[in-house]
Amino acid sequence: MEKNKFYKQFQSQKGITGIIVLLVIIAITILYTVANKNKFNNTGEVVINVTNYDAPRFVEDTEIKDAISKMNLDRKEMDAISIKDIEQSLNDIQFVRKAEVSKDLKDNLVIDIEQDRPIARVVSASGKSTYINKEGKLIGLSKKYAARVVLITGRGADRLLDEKYWKDTVYGRNLLYFVNKLANDRFWNAQITQLDLQPDMSITAFPQIGKERIEFGYPIDFNQKLGKLKVYYNTIVSSKGWNVYNKIKLQYEGQIVCN
Missing domain, CATH: 3.40.50.11690 (Cell division protein FtsQ/DivIB)
Structure with missing residues (x-):
């Protein structure tokens, strides 16, 4: 009788321990995701979108890719780089009014360029x-x-x-x-x-x-x-x-x- 009671207590404690371990894993996963949401890991492709205002396109994809290349994003030893750093580099390009960088579900680096408009x-x-x-x-x-x-x-x-x-x-x-x-x-x-x-x-x-x-x-x-x-x-x-x-x-x- 006492043996059965001990066994039940052990199973109960084991279940609680398992739940705690699971919660800890979930918490660590969430914290890791939040900490890295503004980081780019070079596993996807670069997707470039430029708004033109129905005007000549002053900002070419090659300029964007050159700026990305200069940041050495394709180096395997570079695990991650700040999204903000990429945006700052792209904002320095002539005729770029505003650059916004994000990652999609396929791990692509999505670059949205608002082209400056001469008046x-x-x-x-x-x-x-x-x-x-x-x-x-x-x-x-x-x-x-x-x-x-x-x-x-x-x-x-x-x-x-x-x-x-x-x-x-x-x-x-x-x-x-x-x-x-x-x-x-x-x-x-x-x-x-x-x-x-x-x-x-x-x-x-x-x-x-x-x-x-x-x-x-x-x-x-x-x-x-x-x-x-x-x-x-x-x-x-x-x-x-x-x-x-x-x-x-x-x-x-x-x-x-x-x-």
């Missing part, structure tokens, strides 16, 4: 040139493609080669807002092809269609100025046709001056 090209009087993005960041030029964006030229354009000018001056911030407006509006993006900055930083625009010089003045109240320019196209051009006037002046409040 204008600055061409200074000294011959220097660069694209800018929507935040006013200078992102250089591409050797592969030319973006169809508004040109910013003239003697005043040299100031725009300093990235701080776009961010730290009232004029720069207003001009950036104006250029973003042109870039994101289908009609104006197609119609206005060049902004020429005069020595006093006033703006003269040149259209895709027509020979008119459009004097905007300074980049203030440009919504009203664009509204007046649209009135010009819808009324004067529709009734008299193109190339009737040489200059369209929009800088005067409440009126359009044509000569």
Whole structure:
């Protein structure tokens, strides 16, 4: 009788011990998974996705793979590397706006690249040139493609080669807002092809269609100025046709001056 009682107690203790061991194994597995979720082990493939914004692709797969290769991810002795380190390396590539790296269920390294989008090209009087993005960041030029964006030229354009000018001056911030407006509006993006900055930083625009010089003045109240320019196209051009006037002046409040 006592022997049976002892046997039952032993079995019960054995069952509890087994449960404890199982729980410990599960806990260790969870901790290991959490500790390594941001690590890449080189057992899968590299999958690259690039968003294009319906524009030329400035970021090529070869550039991404070269950056990955320089990190020696294919070395067998390297067990793991931080996902954040990979993202930082990819973010340093020209025209990469944002890189996100993750792993899928097949152990592939999935790289999602948000491509930077030029909204204008600055061409200074000294011959220097660069694209800018929507935040006013200078992102250089591409050797592969030319973006169809508004040109910013003239003697005043040299100031725009300093990235701080776009961010730290009232004029720069207003001009950036104006250029973003042109870039994101289908009609104006197609119609206005060049902004020429005069020595006093006033703006003269040149259209895709027509020979008119459009004097905007300074980049203030440009919504009203664009509204007046649209009135010009819808009324004067529709009734008299193109190339009737040489200059369209929009800088005067409440009126359009044509000569």
